[in-house]
Amino acid sequence: MESVVEKWTTKVNTITLGATKQMGGTREKTVTVGGSSTLPYLNFEGAWPNPPAIAIEMWDREPDGWPEPLADAYADVWKDPAKWAKRAVEYGAEMLCVTLKGTHPDFGNRSPDEAAGVVKDVLKAVGVPLIIWGSGDFNKDNDVMPRVSEAAKGENCLLGTAVEKNYKTLTASCLADGHKIIGESPLDINIAKQVNILISEMGFKLEDIVIFPATGALGYGMEYSYSIMERGRTAGLSGDRMLAQPVICTVGQESWRVKEARGSEKDFPTWGDLKKRGPLWEATCAATLMQAGGEIVVMRHPDAVKSFKSLLREFTA
Amino acid sequence: MAQYKVTFLPEGKAVIATSEDTLLDAARLAGVYVSSLCGGDMICGKCRVVVKEGQVFEEQHMLLSREEVRSGYALACASHPRSDVVVEIPIESRMEGKQIVVDEDAQRFSGLAKVDLAKYEFEHAPLIEKIYLEIPPPSLEDSLSDLSRLFRAIRTHVDVPIMQTGLKNIRRLPQILRRGDWNITCTLGQRGGTVEVIEIEEGDTSNRNYGVAIDVGTTTVVVHLIDLKASRILATDATYNSQITFGEDVITRLIYAKEEVGGRERLHEAIIGNINMMINNTTAAAGVNLQHVTCALCAGNTTMMHFLLDLDSSNIRREPYIPAATNVPPVRAVEVGIQINPRGLLYGVPGVSSYVGGDITSGVLASGIYRAPELSMLIDVGTNGEIVIGNNEWLVCCSASAGPAFEGGEVKFGMRATHGAIERVKVLEGGELVETVVIANEKPRGICGSGLIDIISELRHVGVIDRTAKFAEPGYCSRLRRTDDGIEFVLAYADDTAIGRDIVLTQPDIDNLIRSKAAVFAGASVLIKSVNLRFSDLERVYIAGGFGNYLDLHGAIAIGLLPDVPLEKVKFIGNSSLNGAKLAILSREASLELENIAQKMTYIDLSSNLKFMEEYSSAMFLPHTNLELFPSVT
Incomplete structure (x- = not known):
């Protein structure tokens, strides 16, 4: 029987993160994502050359309120970013996502210099490419990110996020220091395009942008993320250059906010072992969003990373 | 108290x-x-x-x-x-006494204009006709009654199956016939399939046959006094719709009519007052006796027609948006308070739905898109942006709630196209220099719709606003400054204005304009997709509306209000509602055409259309999120 094959006109952009010595950086290896000419896992339809890459999230400060399973994995190192970074790589991170939470005015208000110091320490400690994520406070990010960008100059990091109302400073920094950029949009395909247009009109290459469409956790709006990602991807494969970018998902952050993942056994005795439940929730969320067309997944728990990886192996074998 | x-x-x-x-x-x-x-x-x-x-x-x-x-x-x-x-x-x-650039004709042809029906291929046969009759007097052999004799005489002139007349005319008839020695003039009015003998006069007065065409706009009301026999416009007048004091847009007025005690009556009286005043002005100016004005034809949106006729408008704004009537048969003008000949008739241009009224049907007639083989689009930019697409075989229409921004509403220094309004703007030297053209060459008091289109397109051009229509940081140029209320752009400094204050454009002003233009474009977009076509398929685009005498078509495309079609395909046709009404009052053929058009138009409801919101948010960008739709701009 002949199978019905969808033919797309264009491909998702290919993006390589990290720079080795030869490329002017200090990374031991680079990570390449994107490049597919079809929807995920449909190898019979087209090329799907680069499977999704897993980044593990770490903070520049000790997190508060991370539930027990995460504390078990990181509590002994999370006061020291360099140690945390090494631990994450041991857990299988292909990239690290350094979240500069501590620079937020409400979460420590650390200085741009301190943030740059953290990034330098992490770069020294590990050899994987970095994603560097601002605190989300526009004014503070506009102070911090240029310094951080400069500190990581030449390392070909992925910096985020540029949003519709605040994209100029970050775009200028990434241009100056040779980084890639994350364009963020709140579950809105129009705004995703608009952010990409705004960034590219500053002279930034469309091929160097990653889309962050905002992530919803399993049970908490994941279907919105899924349909927006899928719509964006099909548009990108159908010739819309403004939507042909790889997509990043913050699965760890969102999954570990929901009570199904973090609620204690005492509060929810019928839900089973928290140590299994949380990681399972995170892995399921990751697997689903990768199906919608995600290329980079930012995760937290080592067990979730492990099970998602084995799933990927099965699917890509 | x-x-x-x-x-x-x-x-x-x-x-x-x-x-x-x-x-x-x-x-x-x-x-x-x-x-x-x-x-x-x-x-x-x-x-x-x-x-x-x-x-x-x-x-x-x-x-x-x-x-x-x-x-x-x-x-x-x-x-x-x-x-x-x-x-x-x-x-x-304050309100300026009068809007000065309401209608091109009002200015240019006052007292002189002749409506060229031949151009539209309509036969000259006004809604109200006067015929002079020399009736053979009765005898023993020919002993028909006076009324039957009159009807017989009329039928020798015109083919009329059903005729009627009022009791008062029959009472006067024997005397008039005999006093005029059986030579009389008869005024015949069309009432659907029947013809009414409106007036009987001694002698030949068939040269004195007048009517008024009225554009009942939400903002402006325009009256043209027309010599129905000579197809000539004798006098014109325009004024604000006094209902404005009860709310600027139709929704506010609908609420006022429903919620306020006596609200409906006040709205009715306000518009009747405006119309009577202008009928008086025009007849006085042209030296016409009110008795000889026997016909008024009104074109207005459905809500305005409800207020004019004092109909119950309370269901218009509630789902499923059902008006009392969209096609009102002729009624006695005096019944609604319009002061012309007491037996004169009031006609309304038929509409399509609650939100596509007779003004649009009239616009379709005037633009001629309903009989051209090529695909055309008509956009009437007002508080509701009404859009029609079609050709001689089909027509679809919709109405997008655009808000009053292009008429000066919801804009801090916005105003209508009247004395002191900035109507053209050029921004130079990175925003440092602003050149303006002000209506009547006065010092500016504010900015009107065409100026607002210009300023958005110009500010984008020099980079004062970005594609999301947000201001750059203050310091980008000296006219861009931060106040307690946010960032604003100075259009004119206090010393150069008539109001002694800086005239500025604020971020909320721009946001309102972007919402308005997005609504109009999204409406057009949904409409053209509903018939599986693209803007590039359009052969003609007609723009109508109260922009005054000037509209920069290139700017309107640059901000994404109009689709990016070659400029030679676009034509600004001014007040198309009034132009259609004038054709209809002079030609029964044209007035029948109005009914055909209203019936032929398929109404696409945007409020229940799932694609509209999607199109709307794509259009909230300069010129549009899908840049490829605007190749000439980007």
């Missing part, structure tokens, strides 16, 4: 008001105009007045700055008298 005297300056009109009344109520009582967009809901902040003497109690609001409060400013809708007060209405809250 305490009563106080409220005196308004500069008119000096005084009125007695209670402590419950607001100063805006008092102004209405006194017949003094105070600008108000929200109709007194303490939302728009336009009814600024200065309390010169006496005490008022002012309800809490955030619409005036501390400085303004200190210098005596108050909002009329929020202030209640607590003693006798003297209130000054500052220039920005």
Whole structure:
């Protein structure tokens, strides 16, 4: 029987993160994502050359309120970013996502210099490419990110996020220091395009942008993320250059906010072992969003990373 | 309840008001105009007045700055008298006597214009006709009654199956026939399939046959007095719709009609007052006796027609949006209060739905898109942006709620296309230099729709706003500055204005304009996709609306209000509603065509259309999120 094959006109952009010595950086290896000419896992339809890459999230400060399973994995190192970074790589991170939470005015208000110091320490400690994520406070990010960008100059990091109302400073920094950029949009395909247009009109290459469409956790709006990602991807494969970018998902952050993942056994005795439940929730969320067309997944728990990886192996074998 | 005297300056009109009344109520009582967009809901902040003497109690609001409060400013809708007060209405809250550039014809052809029906291929046969009859007198052999004799005589001239006339005419008939020695003039009016003998006069008066074509706009009302026999426009007049004091847009007025005791009557009286005043002005100017005006034809949106005819409008704004009538048969004009010949008839141009009225049917007639083989689009930019697409085989239409921004509403220094309005803008040198053209060459008081289109396109061009229509940082140019309310762009400095204040454009102003243009474009987009076509398939695009005499088509495309079609395909046709009404009053053929058009048009409801919101948010960008739709701009 002949199978019905969808033919797309264009491909998702290919993006390589990290720079080795030869490329002017200090990374031991680079990570390449994107490049597919079809929807995920449909190898019979087209090329799907680069499977999704897993980044593990770490903070520049000790997190508060991370539930027990995460504390078990990181509590002994999370006061020291360099140690945390090494631990994450041991857990299988292909990239690290350094979240500069501590620079937020409400979460420590650390200085741009301190943030740059953290990034330098992490770069020294590990050899994987970095994603560097601002605190989300526009004014503070506009102070911090240029310094951080400069500190990581030449390392070909992925910096985020540029949003519709605040994209100029970050775009200028990434241009100056040779980084890639994350364009963020709140579950809105129009705004995703608009952010990409705004960034590219500053002279930034469309091929160097990653889309962050905002992530919803399993049970908490994941279907919105899924349909927006899928719509964006099909548009990108159908010739819309403004939507042909790889997509990043913050699965760890969102999954570990929901009570199904973090609620204690005492509060929810019928839900089973928290140590299994949380990681399972995170892995399921990751697997689903990768199906919608995600290329980079930012995760937290080592067990979730492990099970998602084995799933990927099965699917890509 | 305490009563106080409220005196308004500069008119000096005084009125007695209670402590419950607001100063805006008092102004209405006194017949003094105070600008108000929200109709007194303490939302728009336009009814600024200065309390010169006496005490008022002012309800809490955030619409005036501390400085303004200190210098005596108050909002009329929020202030209640607590003693006798003297209130000054500052220039920005006043109404100019008249709009000067309402209609091209009104200016250019006043008293001279001839409507060229041949151009539209319509036969000259007015809705009301006067025929001179020399009737053979009765004899013993020919002993028909006077009325039958009259009808027989009429039928020898025109083919009329069913005829009727009023009792009063029959009572007068024997005398008139004999006094005129059986030579009389008969006025015949079309009432659907029947013909009514409206008037019988002795002798030959068939040269004195007049009618008025009326455009009943939400904002402006225009009257043209027409010699029906000679197809000639004798006089024109235009005024604001006085209903504006009860709310700027149709929805506010619909609510007023429903919620306020006596609201519906006041709205009705306001528009009838406007029309009667203008009929008087035009007949006086042309030396025409009101008795010889036997016909009025009105084109207006469905809501305006409801107010005009005093119909129950309360279901228009509620799902499923059902009007009392869209196609009202001719009625006696005097029944609704319009003062022409007491037996004269009032016709309304048929509409399609609650939100696509006779003004659009009329526009379709005037633009001729319903009989051209090529695919055309008509966009009427008003508070509702109405759009029609089609050709001689089919027509689809929709109405997008655009808001009053392009008519000056919801814009801090917005105003209509009248004296002192900035109508053209050029921004140079990175935003440092602003060149403006002001209507009537006065010092500016504000900016009107065409100026607003220009300024958005110009600010984008020099980079003062980005594609999301957000201002750059202050410091980008000296005219861009930060105030307590956010960033604003100075269009004209206080010294160069007529109001002694800087005329500025604020971020909320721009946001409102972007929403308006997005609504119009999204409507057009949904409509063209509903018939599986693309803008590039259009052969003609007609733009109608009250932009005055000037509209920069390139700017309108640059901001994404109009689709990016070659400029030679686009034509600005001014007040198409009135032009259609003039054709219909002069030609029964054209007026029948109006009914065909109304029936032929398929209405696409946007409020229930799932794609509209998607199209709308794509259009909230300059010019559009899908840049490839605007190749000439990007």
